[in-house]
Amino acid sequence: MSADSAQSGGLAITGLVKRYGTVEAVAGIDLEIQRGEFLTLLGPSGSGKTTLLMMIAGFQDATAGDILLDGRSIVATPAEKRNFGMVFQGYALFPHMSVRDNIGYALSVRKRPRREIAGRVEEMIDLVQLQGMEDRLPAQLSGGQQQRVALARALAFAPPVLLLDEPLGALDRKLRIEVQAQLKDLHERVGTTFIYVTHDQEEALSMSDRVVIMQSGRIEQVGTPQELYSRPRTRFAATFLGKSNFLHRDGRVWALRPEKIDLHVGSSGDDRTTGKILSQTYFGSVLNYRVETTEFGVLEVDVDAWRGGAALRPGTVVSIGWHDEAVVPLED
Amino acid sequence: MKPGFSTRFNRFAAWVLLMFLVLPALVAIPVSLTPRRFLSMPQGEYSLRHFETLFGSPAWMSSFAQSAVIAVSAAFLATVLGTLCAIGLWRIASRAAEAIRALLLLPLVVPPIISAMAFYRLFVPLGLMDSYAGMILAHAVLGAPLVLITVSASLAGFDPKLEQASRNLGASTFTTMRRVILPSIRPGVLAGALFAFITSWDEIVVTLFITRFSIYTLPRRMWNGIRENTDPTTAAAAVVLLAVTLVVFLIWVLLQRRARALNPQPE
Numbered sequence A: 001m002s003a004d005s006a007q008s009g010g011l012a013i014t015g016l017v018k019r020y021g022t023v024e025a026v027a028g029i030d031l032e033i034q035r036g037e038f039l040t041l042l043g044p045s046g047s048g049k050t051t052l053l054m055m056i057a058g059f060q061d062a063t064a065g066d067i068l069l070d071g072r073s074i075v076a077t078p079a080e081k082r083n084f085g086m087v088f089q090g091y092a093l094f095p096h097m098s099v100r101d102n103i104g105y106a107l108s109v110r111k112r113p114r115r116e117i118a119g120r121v122e123e124m125i126d127l128v129q130l131q132g133m134e135d136r137l138p139a140q141l142s143g144g145q146q147q148r149v150a151l152a153r154a155l156a157f158a159p160p161v162l163l164l165d166e167p168l169g170a171l172d173r174k175l176r177i178e179v180q181a182q183l184k185d186l187h188e189r190v191g192t193t194f195i196y197v198t199h200d201q202e203e204a205l206s207m208s209d210r211v212v213i214m215q216s217g218r219i220e221q222v223g224t225p226q227e228l229y230s231r232p233r234t235r236f237a238a239t240f241l242g243k244s245n246f247l248h249r250d251g252r253v254w255a256l257r258p259e260k261i262d263l264h265v266g267s268s269g270d271d272r273t274t275g276k277i278l279s280q281t282y283f284g285s286v287l288n289y290r291v292e293t294t295e296f297g298v299l300e301v302d303v304d305a306w307r308g309g310a311a312l313r314p315g316t317v318v319s320i321g322w323h324d325e326a327v328v329p330l331e332d
Numbered sequence B: 001m002k003p004g005f006s007t008r009f010n011r012f013a014a015w016v017l018l019m020f021l022v023l024p025a026l027v028a029i030p031v032s033l034t035p036r037r038f039l040s041m042p043q044g045e046y047s048l049r050h051f052e053t054l055f056g057s058p059a060w061m062s063s064f065a066q067s068a069v070i071a072v073s074a075a076f077l078a079t080v081l082g083t084l085c086a087i088g089l090w091r092i093a094s095r096a097a098e099a100i101r102a103l104l105l106l107p108l109v110v111p112p113i114i115s116a117m118a119f120y121r122l123f124v125p126l127g128l129m130d131s132y133a134g135m136i137l138a139h140a141v142l143g144a145p146l147v148l149i150t151v152s153a154s155l156a157g158f159d160p161k162l163e164q165a166s167r168n169l170g171a172s173t174f175t176t177m178r179r180v181i182l183p184s185i186r187p188g189v190l191a192g193a194l195f196a197f198i199t200s201w202d203e204i205v206v207t208l209f210i211t212r213f214s215i216y217t218l219p220r221r222m223w224n225g226i227r228e229n230t231d232p233t234t235a236a237a238a239v240v241l242l243a244v245t246l247v248v249f250l251i252w253v254l255l256q257r258r259a260r261a262l263n264p265q266p267e
Helices: A049-057 A099-109 A114-127 A143-155 A173-190 A201-207 A225-230 A235-240 B005-026 B028-032 B049-056 B058-092 B095-104 B112-126 B132-156 B160-168 B173-184 B186-201 B205-210 B218-228 B233-262
Strands: A011-020 A023-033 A038-042 A064-069 A085-087 A161-165 A193-198 A210-215 A218-223 A245-249 A252-256 A262-264 A273-282 A286-293 A297-304 A317-321 A327-329
Touching: A011 A049, A023 A049, A023 A218, A038 A049, A038 A201, A049 A161, A049 A193, A085 A143, A085 B160, A099 A114, A099 A143, A099 B173, A114 A143, A114 A173, A143 A173, A173 A201, A193 A201, A201 A225, A210 A225, A210 A235, A218 A225, A218 A235, A235 A252, A286 A317, B005 B028, B028 B233, B049 B058, B049 B233, B058 B095, B058 B132, B058 B173, B058 B186, B058 B218, B058 B233, B095 B132, B112 B132, B112 B205, B132 B186, B132 B205, B160 B173, B173 B186, B186 B233, B205 B218, B218 B233
Parallel strands: A038 A193, A038 A210, A085 A161, A161 A193
Antiparallel strands: A011 A023, A011 A064, A210 A218, A245 A252, A252 A327, A262 A317, A273 A286, A273 A317, A286 A297
16 A cells, blocks of 8 residues: 555645634644655644644635645645545544444445455554454444544545544553554555644654644744754744753853753862752652752753662752753744 | 431422323323213223224224324424434534524424414415325424424534544545434434424314315314214324324334433543
């Protein structure tokens, strides 16, 4: 199936706007999505990420701008003719249909021969490992199984693009991490372009080729997870993806990740400042300290918990240092 | 633990109220079993002679058939119209749609006698008086709002994402309605159809206004039977009328239970 779906699936979005009355839910988006890419739209609720996805799916009309699939405009194409697979929030499985009929639905409405549908459904069942569940109703499946049926249903007609609207939101944390790995693996096998909406930074970082950070209907920053994490361009990008300290120096604001700060008792050669520990919190893998420094105000510092030995008590005086490349200048 | 006085009193009062509501409807049953020739309570002796008369009478039998044909056809028409209307209003989902919905429910609120006069005024020039077509049309108008209510209630619990999912998978509006929306709201559609059937089955006011000689439904013949003589055959007919209504109601109850068992609300 990677053969048929990898033929197309490149999207270009230009000047896309969605206005409700005077409110701009999507306020001018320009974005190129490569075929076969795993792209994540990341943002808080109200950032316009879901509206953007719904416009790509064809459920929302664009107020202005264009969406091109492999160079052809699709804004005038109704949702049912766009041939985009979609995994809905809450899955939206048809409750009165068996797993088999859910997965075969897209082919059956396309009037494909019975034999072809049966073969394809079996293929998809194998792909998402639901053997033996074919005749169950969605209500008889666990959340994780429902999620896999939704994936199989959306991929059954080999769409060039798969849209995913917070597909892991309903799963508990342990299962979510498992499914993240499965999704990434599935993406590599089918070769379809994935456009994934989430507000969860961990999901964005762990699965995506590129992440689009959105806020107030606009793109804040686009890049690979590594780029976004190590070189955030704005204060919003720095705090929404990971945690950050902000230093005010030379009339600019600089971002400094808590784990890139070196903290020790006593002094060494390349200390930047000294400070006093205000509090410490244990997170299992890391120990987080809040340190009142003499030059930069309160800084958060993350230390590998296994390295630190005994936790330092509040009031302890410490030296603090970092490498030059750890601080990143911000635009705002 | 023994129930206290107020609990016992409440229970007793509830039973009295229930009897007050139900017993008058059941009074036809003993009366229909009287061995005498006039309407009376049987005293010690019971007889099925009035049922014999009822089922042996071509006039009564034709009334049964007429009532059944009209009720089934009217229920079918009301169900189609009411369902389409409910789905249409659900899809529009605006303030105007709510206003239209209120307007469509008017036949339920308007006193039957007013509806009856309206049908009379309308049917005379249209030549629909005293005809099957006219009866079916009038009863469908009375039943459609009930279907609108039950189907709208089903649609309120329908996840609009299912419709989006169907379209996203390539289904046209019509296919989506047939394969996704209708199966999901089937309990509401069936309930509406049953209510529309019962509405037509025992309707008398409108019927009296728009029929003359050829249409003689069961309620109309009972009405005449009571007015012109005190023949207990009428009581026997009432028992059959009641029995059919109860059976339909029972079907509805069973459907509700099955729908709940098949479709437990996920989360």
